Amino acid sequence: MNILIVDDDQMTVAALAKKLEEKKHKVIKSFDGVEALKLVTNEKVDLIISDVMMPCISGFTLLTMLKNFYFSKVPLILMSSYGEQNLVDKSYNLGAYTFITKPINYEELNKKIENIASQDIN
Numbered sequence: 001m002n003i004l005i006v007d008d009d010q011m012t013v014a015a016l017a018k019k020l021e022e023k024k025h026k027v028i029k030s031f032d033g034v035e036a037l038k039l040v041t042n043e044k045v046d047l048i049i050s051d052v053m054m055p056c057i058s059g060f061t062l063l064t065m066l067k068n069f070y071f072s073k074v075p076l077i078l079m080s081s082y083g084e085q086n087l088v089d090k091s092y093n094l095g096a097y098t099f100i101t102k103p104i105n106y107e108e109l110n111k112k113i114e115n116i117a118s119q120d121i122n
Contacts, residue, residue: 001117002043004028006036006050006062007079012102016049019106025113033057037065045074047097047116049109052080052087060094067095075116079104 003025007013010031017027028043030036034056036048048066052059059078066074075097080087083101091099098112 001046001113002026002028003113004030004036004039004043004045004048006030006033006048006054006059008032008051008054012051016104019104019109020113023110023113033059033062036062040066040074047113048074048076050076050078052078052082052091060090063091063094063096077109077112 003020005013005016005020005027007016008031013029013031017029020027028039028045030039033050033054036050039045040048050059050062057065063076063078066076076095077098077100078091078096079100079102081102088099097116100109100112
């Protein structure tokens with residue numbers, strides 16, 4: 001599976017990429033939403049995992065733009081250090097596949113990715 005990681009925290013991107021690559025996923029890295037939009041148009045992306053709080057384009061805005069203008073069928077998992085219910089609710093209301101909190105539980109994330117792969121959402 002080709003997975004685009006979008007987060008302005010380079011350490012989070014590096015750690016998440018390492019874990020996903022261990023599971024044999026191809027990882028594409030982006031450190032902001034603007035770059036992510038460019039990558040989605042130029043790369044084959046099966047799943048996007050994006051932070052919510054980023055400068056320029058937040059994860060919510062990225063999700064909205066993808067759903068409305070670009071690739072509405074690419075599932076997007078939003079993540080945040082903040083797990084408040086209003087963030088979770090907003091994520092689902094905007095069309096996120098799911099929401100995860102940081103620090104990331106990789107076992108839980110892998111189950112969600114396996115579920116997406118088995119549904120062949122794209």
